[in-house]
Amino acid sequence: MKILVAVKRVIDYNVQVRVKEDGTGVHTDNVKMATNPPDDNAVEEAVKIKESGKAKEVVAVTIGEEKAQETVRKALAVGVDRGIHVKTDSYIEPLGVAKILKKIVEKEKPDLVFMGKQAIDDDCNQTGQMLAAMLGWPQGTFVSKVELKDKIIAVVREIDEGLETVEMNLPAVVTCDLRLNEPRYASLPNIMKAKKKPIEQLIVKDLGVDISNRIEQLKVEEPPKRKGGVKVSSVAELVSKLKNEAKVI
Amino acid sequence: MSVLLIAEHDNSNLKVFTLNAISAASKIDADIHVLVAGNKCENVAKEVASVPAVKKVLHSDSPNYENYLAENLTPLIVKLAESYTYIISSANTFGKNFMPRVAALLDTSQISDIIKINSADTFIRPIYAGNAFATVKSNDKKKCVTIRPTSFDPAPTSGGSSSIEKVEPIDIPNVSKFIKREETKTERPELGTARVVISGGRGLQSGENFKLINAIADKLNAAVGASRAAVDAGYISNDHQVGQTGKVVVPDLYIAVGISGAIQHLAGMKESKVIVAINKDGEAPIFSIADYGLEADLFEALPQFLEELNKLNTIQK
Numbered sequence: 001m002k003i004l005v006a007v008k009r010v011i012d013y014n015v016q017v018r019v020k021e022d023g024t025g026v027h028t029d030n031v032k033m034a035t036n037p038p039d040d041n042a043v044e045e046a047v048k049i050k051e052s053g054k055a056k057e058v059v060a061v062t063i064g065e066e067k068a069q070e071t072v073r074k075a076l077a078v079g080v081d082r083g084i085h086v087k088t089d090s091y092i093e094p095l096g097v098a099k100i101l102k103k104i105v106e107k108e109k110p111d112l113v114f115m116g117k118q119a120i121d122d123d124c125n126q127t128g129q130m131l132a133a134m135l136g137w138p139q140g141t142f143v144s145k146v147e148l149k150d151k152i153i154a155v156v157r158e159i160d161e162g163l164e165t166v167e168m169n170l171p172a173v174v175t176c177d178l179r180l181n182e183p184r185y186a187s188l189p190n191i192m193k194a195k196k197k198p199i200e201q202l203i204v205k206d207l208g209v210d211i212s213n214r215i216e217q218l219k220v221e222e223p224p225k226r227k228g229g230v231k232v233s234s235v236a237e238l239v240s241k242l243k244n245e246a247k248v249i
Numbered sequence: 250m251s252v253l254l255i256a257e258h259d260n261s262n263l264k265v266f267t268l269n270a271i272s273a274a275s276k277i278d279a280d281i282h283v284l285v286a287g288n289k290c291e292n293v294a295k296e297v298a299s300v301p302a303v304k305k306v307l308h309s310d311s312p313n314y315e316n317y318l319a320e321n322l323t324p325l326i327v328k329l330a331e332s333y334t335y336i337i338s339s340a341n342t343f344g345k346n347f348m349p350r351v352a353a354l355l356d357t358s359q360i361s362d363i364i365k366i367n368s369a370d371t372f373i374r375p376i377y378a379g380n381a382f383a384t385v386k387s388n389d390k391k392k393c394v395t396i397r398p399t400s401f402d403p404a405p406t407s408g409g410s411s412s413i414e415k416v417e418p419i420d421i422p423n424v425s426k427f428i429k430r431e432e433t434k435t436e437r438p439e440l441g442t443a444r445v446v447i448s449g450g451r452g453l454q455s456g457e458n459f460k461l462i463n464a465i466a467d468k469l470n471a472a473v474g475a476s477r478a479a480v481d482a483g484y485i486s487n488d489h490q491v492g493q494t495g496k497v498v499v500p501d502l503y504i505a506v507g508i509s510g511a512i513q514h515l516a517g518m519k520e521s522k523v524i525v526a527i528n529k530d531g532e533a534p535i536f537s538i539a540d541y542g543l544e545a546d547l548f549e550a551l552p553q554f555l556e557e558l559n560k561l562n563t564i565q566k
Contacts, residue, residue, distance in 0.1 A: 013512075013513065017377040017378075017380040017381060026380075093358045094349070094358070094359070095356070095358045095359070118494060120377070120493065121377060122376050123361070123362065123375065123376055123377070124361045125362075126361060128349075129319065129346065129353070130349045130350065130352065133323065133350040133354050134354075136422065136424075138422075138424040138425035139319060139346075141319075141342075141346050142342060142345075142346075154428065157342075159342040160341050160342045160343070160441070160488060160496065161488060162432045162488045163487065164427075165428040165431075167425065167426045169425070172425075177494070178477070179481060179487065214358035214387065214389045215358050215385050215387055216386040217385055218385065218386055219383070220376070220383050220384075221384075222382075223375070223382050226519055226538045228538060228540075228542070229539060229540035229542070230540075230541060231536070231541075231542045231543070231544060232541055232543050235543065235550050235553040235554050235557055238541055238557075239554065239558065239561070242525070242541070243561065246541075248522070249445075249469060249558070249564055
């Protein structure tokens with residue numbers, strides 16, 4: 001069994017994002033970047049499956065500028081075998097990303113593709129489902145538990161009503177929830193070792209896929225600011241204000 | 250024929266977020282057809298037919314559609330989509346699951362989770378956990394759009410009588426199998442639509458302590474929410490999570506208890522009309538957006554809160 005994991009470089013989840021004054025986007029200069037959090041869960045799960053002896057190889061792929069390699073390097077440091085970096089300097093919509101990943105899947109022929117359920121920058125929640133559709137594969141989305149059986153994977157999905165269990169034939173795409181596992185930290189020796197692991201670099205235009213964007217971003221603006229209100233000094237005052245001032249209880 | 254809207258239901262009843270999606274869709278185009286695909290779901294088809302904003306109901310019945318597996322629904326939607334300009338659904342775990350699959354096969358770039366419609370092709374959607382709003386224009390001929398349900402009022406449900414057209418189910422790929430669904434049963438209002446929500450965070454320290462939250466929820470007829478930290482710690486099940494990757498709620502009153510107010514949590518509740526924060530850390534970020542902040546130990550404040558509520562002659566339900 002071979003597992004492909006897709007990882008994305010995003011603004012670190014702890015950073016308070018600031019909108020650019022000219023409305024063209026958000027500030028990214030000198031801003032701390034990191035792997036999209038649920039992508040870390042995807043890497044962890046793939047590595048765990050390999051450690052259990054059920055997978056032979058785990059390959060991590062990212063699409064992005066030169067520095068996006070850092071996300072692959074981080075995956076290599078926690079047990080991924082090798083990496084692929086598809087280089088591009090422009091923003092690619094999930095549809096284009098899925099088309100690129102499909103090319104990588106056709107080349108690598110994995111039995112499973114793991115990725116985070118959503119990237120915390122554009123919050124689209126699309127790429128995994130789109131990739132599965134393009135490949136004609138089943139999809140397990142928002143997954144918090146994985147069980148590999150013979151030629152089948154059972155996943156527990158986090159849905160609005162609670163939890164749902166679905167079994168899928170392999171090959172399949174799984175998009176991971178933050179609750180799937182606890183991603184490990186890389187040890188210093190493993191970080192050193194990861195520097196020797198190979199990362200193949202591909203150029204997006206060499207892949208021959210249509211990645212033209214279909215959506216124009218006209219403007220990015222700050223949401224209406226919510227002002228903090230008052231501090232109340234007691235529970236009695238709170239209840240009184242809710243009843244008589246806000247009139248919500 | 251313009252809008253194909255995909256209804257969410259449990260084969261007996263329509264789920265309310267479909268009505269929010271219908272009302273959003275009616276701001277884009279008045280010609281709305283709703284697909285009700287399920288197993289023995291004719292009652293749902295009838296329910297949808299009575300929604301005045303709906304022009305026609307497409308009813309497709311098959312055991313393969315019973316559990317709305319994305320793999321099984323997608324071929325039907327893609328086939329029907331030939332005659333429509335818009336394919337629309339709600340941006341909850343139902344719509345998020347299948348819509349990108351449909352969009353990919355139609356080779357169209359999906360617009361996820363819109364909160365406002367500027368024109369037939371231009372929409373506003375939150376990005377970066379709602380810390381920025383992007384105005385986006387779709388240049389695709391066919392547009393796949395998911396609607397943030399809490400940003401649109403539900404469409405009125407009675408008085409309509411649109412026709413119901415039977416649609417033949419089509420072959421499914423047979424690559425996935427539904428095993429089971431574990432739904433959390435509750436007598437309380439649904440989190441996504443409740444008038445009042447009271448949420449607990451890591452400050453609760455245990456699942457057992459949620460009884461303090463539950464007691465107030467019962468008193469206020471509120472839904473119970475939670476921060477991701479509380480869900481991750483196992484205090485409460487995942488369907489209670491409010492935030493960027495959980496549910497988005499917009500109640501009249503949101504009470505955050507023992508929640509510090511991480512960006513990811515605020516993304517799910519900061520549009521609430523009135524926000525109350527109870528936290529013993531006076532510097533907690535939640536206070537910066539709360540209308541009423543109470544700096545107090547929740548283990549003392551919550552029993553007092555209940556006591557004060559008990560003193561009131563009337564409480565809005």
